[in-house]
Amino acid sequence: MTEREVLLTGIGGQGVQLAAQVLARAAVLEDRHVLLFGVYGGAMRGMNTDATVVVGDAPIQAPPLVSRAWSAIAMHDRYWSPVAPKVVDGALVVVNDATFAAPLDERFTVRRIPAGELAAAAGNELAASMVILGAYVGLTGVVGVDALLGGMRESVPAYRRQHLEVNERALRAGLDRVEPLAVPAWQREAASA
Amino acid sequence: MTTITSRGTVRIDTEACKGCELCITACPPRVLTMGSDLNRAGFHSPLLEPGCTGCAACLFVCPDFCFEVYRYDQPVVTEVAS
């Protein structure tokens, strides 16, 4: 039984909760078991927004507040400090380069992605979290590309349908930016890579 | 001697009566009076004198459901001392 945890952090408006939703729904589409807990009390006012996603091949045993995470996504450095101690040594940490200025501990496997630029090139700089998520999925293979796009379509509410294409381009931009399966989530994918 | 016509009459369940006297004041022809006998619960109950119209006012105001009201097919005439 394998469970892969990812902690997401950022500030309100960066799309952290959307990225978590997309990832969780994508995993369900691949028939994985998923736990998602989003925390966004003051998010609308530029405060912290965090989420925990756990993906597994059996019903999730991990509690919804994870203390040892396999990986992390950081859209901003402002609320990173309480998250960092929960991320295990060697873990993959994907950050948004432009808004994560703080130095990162050398015990992590860090990938800095110029998500804002790539998102702008994809058609909307607000889609940065989709770029980061694309990169994370490319590096880990925690879900496949089809599921990732499916999860995104399921997560976007009907009144934001106009963003579907931009989101897809942003996800693909992230995927294309990284070395595929550099930090594989599952043994099988690692073997076939 | 004089005569009084009753167009109606009532049957009274005197044992159910609690002696509240609402029927006495409610009766338009004023043919109900309080009797002096006590029922088993210790209450006085009303008596009917000739002249009932069968209007049912007593039934409408009786909280203890003591009255059953009748209308005569032919008015009944009672002779009383004048």
Place this chain on the structure above:
Amino acid sequence: MPTLDTSTEPSGARRVGDLTPDLLLTGEHHLCPGCGEPLALRCLLDTITDLEVTTQTIGVVGIGCYTAFTTSIDVDLVQALHGRAPSVATGIKRMRPDAVVFTLQGDGDMVNEGLQEVLHTAARGEAVTCVLLNNGVFGETGGHMTATTVLGQRTKNTIDGREAEYHGYPILIGDLISRLEGASYVARGSVHNAGAVARTKKMVRRALESQRRGDGFSFVEVLTMCPTGWFIPTGESPEYLHETLGAVHVMGELKVDGRVKTTDELHTENVARQREVEARLAAGGLDG
């Protein structure tokens, strides 16, 4: 003056009025002498019979002296908490929209403890009929002030009469409800004399008919005598009701088909009504 035999059924006569309402399993009860509540109850039960809705009627009762009738009323009943009957009726009506649903509450129950329940139920326009037995006192506890006690009225805890400065003002609940959009029919009757009882029965009928048409919320307030709680002789209580409660809680149909009447309109109607009743009584009956 001779007295007549009233112990047996007369011959050569037809019965025009029963002893006990059809929907009472027994007429025997333990409410005080001169109580107005059984009269109001009779209006309600006889109307259910008259409208031929017996096998589809459900009642919800609050807590008051009238609660003693729950075991003898031959109607499917739910006993609610003090003040809470309108919500219980709401749940029943939503699950059984074809049922005729009524509540029975006193003024302490409805206007003190559960005021917001009846107001919200009216505002929601629930198709239920709420019946208020309003005597201006907590009869069951022994005659204490309620939210409808009128100024000057003597109760156990307003022993020199209710004073606005000290006890505040009474709530005219019928008037309040009539202003709510969801209320379709609102009336205030009384049982202080035979004419008033007949009129109240008509109000109950119109309320239940309104419910059956699905017009919305319907409400009948009935002023009832409580000689025990008012500390006056039973024979004087009808007049006391008329002069005291009746002077403030003005009787009449406060709202019909969604139109609210003015107090002047009610007074005019009341005078006309009184003349009509007197004429009908003189002509021989109220039931025709």
Place this chain on the structure above:
Amino acid sequence: MTTIAVRGAERRLMEGSEAIALASIAAGCRFFAGYPMTPFTEVLEHFARYLPEVGGTCINAESELEAVGMAWGALATGARAATGSTGQGLSLMQESFAEITLAELPLVIFNLARGQGDYFQATRGGGHGDYRHLVLAPVDITEAVELTQLAFHLADRWRNPVLVYGDYLTAHVEESVSVDPIDFGPVPDKDWAVDGATTGTGHAKLLSPLGLAKFGAEPIGIEAHLRRIVAKQHEIERTEARAETGYLDDAETVVVAFGSPARFVRSVVRDLREAGERVGFVRPITLWPFPADAVAAAAGARTVAVFELSAGQLIDDVRLAVLGRAPVVGIGGISTDGSGFGVGRLLDVETIRDRVLAVHRGGADAALPPLPDNERTLW
């Protein structure tokens, strides 16, 4: 086949609130009334969205008092009906809970609580008189789907209210679950339900908390009515206790916890077992009836530790079950976040591990490690 069955049957991501609403509907619930309050609010939202699809009714009541009254009325007609709130809102409903229990109506109540301090409220009842509610405490969303359906079954089976006790995490964590209807077996006919059909027949019904009977029927009498309910509740106590246990056989330290925090405790105990520590756990699934036998089985341990997010309420029941055969020590405590809605600093795997280990190594008198300095301000 209803729309809802299709909705729920496919495993998908949903928050606990949605799972509870869908599981209720799968169990046949057709009426819900509630008043919004964090973290319960979304339960009401989901009922409002889904109940009309199956011909049911959800009322956004004007207060908790009215919500429970409406549910009372719906129950009286024989419908499966529920209400809910947060512990604070349930406080307002207690008078009705007491009377509904004495009227023997099968109410289902959801408490999506602001922590575990409502344990006494749930298991002792905040209302008047002699009564108990069955109380089910799901550990996660999957179990919430099962226990929600079980709640409706048990309520009908015993004609007694059943309370489902969850918290912020139960309400708002999303998990991939499916809502499959569960058949728990037959329940008694609701021949007591009012529909108006017996009105005027001489056999009208009366649903009264006082055990009153209509004139002419055999009177029950208030005392006999209350005794019958007590006897019923003793039978519930004897037959309905449920618990999950782990590693009790040779455990030197046993941790007792319920609800969402038990998921953390279970995880800690499993980790410690893998590290070779002889620890075990008991998780009461029913808080009433309390699974005293399962907890008593822990009395062979050197120490029984109770982890709960309150000043110490569950611990009373644990002590009653252990009956002095082992020391019982509380390793939880008050724990909330800055908003008062969440679960606070204590609900952390590392923190719990430290506390379990402190007791495991040092026994009941061991000093607990101080709380970490990482208070969460918002959820």
